[in-house]
Amino acid sequence: MKKRVTLTFPQDTVQMPVTYRLAKDFNIAANIIRAQVAPNQVGKLVVELQGDIDAIEIALEWMKGKGILVSLASKEIVINEDICVDCGLCTGVCPTGALSLDPQTFRLKFTRQKCVVCEQCLPACPVQAIATNF
Incomplete structure (x- = not known):
C-alpha cells in the first residue's frame, strides 16, 4: 500500500x-x-x-x-491553458520531467503520470497559470 x-x-x-x-x-x-x-x-x-x-x-x-x-496529500497540479504563455520557466524546476516544451510546437506539455505534486512549478510561473486542485 x-x-x-x-x-x-x-x-x-x-x-x-x-x-x-x-x-x-x-x-x-x-x-x-x-x-x-x-x-x-x-x-x-x-x-x-x-x-x-x-x-x-x-x-x-x-x-x-x-x-x-x-x-x-491528495492535491494535483492543474494548468490553466488560457493563461499559460508557454514560456517554459516551469520546465526548468520540474524534477520529474512532467512539464516539458513540445519541440515541434513550443507549447507546454504536462504529463500527469510523472507529476509528484512537489509544487516547485507554482512559484516559477510568471503568470500564475499553474495551481493545485484538491
Whole structure:
C-alpha cells in the first residue's frame, strides 16, 4: 500500500529522525518527494509511504503523538491553458520531467503520470497559470 502525506514539523521536532524511525520501527519505506526543513524553524516534508496499511496507520498515529501535523496529500497540479504563455520557466524546476516544451510546437506539455505534486512549478510561473486542485 502507498500513501502520500504532508508532514509539518514544529520547531522542536525538526531534528527527529522520522524516516529512519519509519523504516526501523514500522517497516515502512519513505520516499521523500519534497522537503523544507531547517533547524529552529517549522519544517514540511511531502513523503510517499509504502508498506503494510496497518503499519502505515500506526506510524501516522505515532507521528501525530510526537506533535507532527499529518495531512493526506491528495492535491494535483492543474494548468490553466488560457493563461499559460508557454514560456517554459516551469520546465526548468520540474524534477520529474512532467512539464516539458513540445519541440515541434513550443507549447507546454504536462504529463500527469510523472507529476509528484512537489509544487516547485507554482512559484516559477510568471503568470500564475499553474495551481493545485484538491
